[in-house]
Amino acid sequence: MKLGRELMVEFSKMLGDEIGKGAYGRVFKGLDLENRHFVAIKQFSLENIAQLNVIMQEIHVLKNLNHKNIVRYLGSFKTKSYLHIILEYVENGSLANIIKPNKFGPFPESLVAVYIAQV
Template sequence: MALDNKYMLGHEIRKGAYGRVYKGLDLEKGDFVAIEQVSLQNSAQENLNIIMRQIDLHKDLNHKNIIKYLGSFMTETHLHIVLEYVENDSLANIINPNNFGPLPEPLVAFYIAQVLEGLVYLHEEGVIHRDIKGANILTTKEGVVKLVDFGVAMKLTEADVNMHFVAGTPYWMAPEVIEMTGVCATSDIWSVGCTVIELFTGVPPYYDLQPMPALFRIIQDEIPPLPDSLSPGVTDFLRQCFNKDARLRPDAKTLLSHPWIQSSRRVVLQSSH
């Protein structure tokens, strides 16, 4: 199906924040792209305004670990958001038992280091992602990680305005997001900790509970339960991510120099030479 005389729409590749994402073909350059298709009929004007704000926020981002925004256009029925095409699956799909299952420590550190690189850039640009999880981390065939889905991302300057607006996915949510006491850049760091556990075990913390009891436990427990058999390095990394006080939680740049990330990165680099 041709769109706007510039793209052809192929098969669905994933669900986006606001619509379905399809593989697309750029008819001028022959490149593959990803096209998120948002129905204009089923979206309230308020949602469309939010989407246009997200596009505005996303379009200026430029970093190797952030999915590139390439443009957008309207047809009579849909808004189409054109993004960089990433050939491999999300980390959530990679750890699916039907694919590879949970990942070994050095590879988790290799992926998480890149997530942190992306977050250092976002936070320096004044953007909080607010929905870091395995499903929103895509990988290229070379193993480069790309953060996707800026559907609930926001500018740090809007954090106070949006304080009473809970966004994200329950099992990966930081306590301050649930309690609406102030979203901040380190709210993403809590989600990174949950993602580390997801990559080791296949599921985030509290996944055996329904969302509401899970949210209650996130607030009540000192830290989420940690999987057995983790090395002391990972355990320390997770304890730092899960500091209940967001102001005392390390930022992405600090965590990049954590010994677990550093040592595992060396292992991966050595094995690739």
Template structure:
């Protein structure tokens, strides 16, 4: 049974749903069939096949799909809290403090370690695609533009993702890779600290130009040296020199906050 809309998905609105057999809440993404070309539906089914076997706590669970005359319905795990983009909205809590940003970012990286080990690139990491449970567990959502690394050479000539979070090699169509997600993580860190991603004051096309031309995106002066170093590593223009997700999990900035949490809990 469909309930109210809870967010926008890659292909249509996402509604809260109720499983009438066991009473579980689920999330259901509705894809309108009439306005979707057959090619689009083929892509959606490819994404379903990519998503269905993923099983890691920081990745939203795929539960199944069903068809009606008007829609394809994709059934997903229901997450009770909002996205990080909603949480940092000025009408809610606004930009987040450093310990909480570190807590969330570490979980995003855990999810990316798993995805990249499966040979999958998310390609749209940003605050709006990171949900949290009421226990504070992060869930990466919206696999609408995710891809297998084996498909990278086929898909290289299409620029996909969200402009302000997009890596330079994606914009230049010079080869999307796992490191492209790491650039987006850097943009998301700035988003969580300031409320907006880098270049947000520019038109998207101007932002894309600056991402390619600038040596590094603007890093706010207010950030600590640890965060600044973390971001500089995420923003290495040479994707081959960007650290992978597992390496970044060991970055001193994340480790320092992890140690503080352990000390506080043991004290």
């Protein structure tokens, strides 16, 4: 399966650039052609079946979460080589990315309070 902007996958989604990488797979920015919204598509190789149980547990948990501060699960599907999880796309990435040391120095206490309240 070829990756890139040209790749069409089920549910009328298009894979774009890679935006992240985790222990089990990669995350791509995607385009939902039906709704014209950006989505995040987590892609897991099916070659290592030992991780499949962990990934399926993640899907089960995501399906049952509904909160404004938690990325929304939109669906999942398998191809011959990959399992894909479709999630709400969050422009600024994860909280971990936001709080990494940056060139502006420490966050003001008032901003940290906002993040803590949301968590």
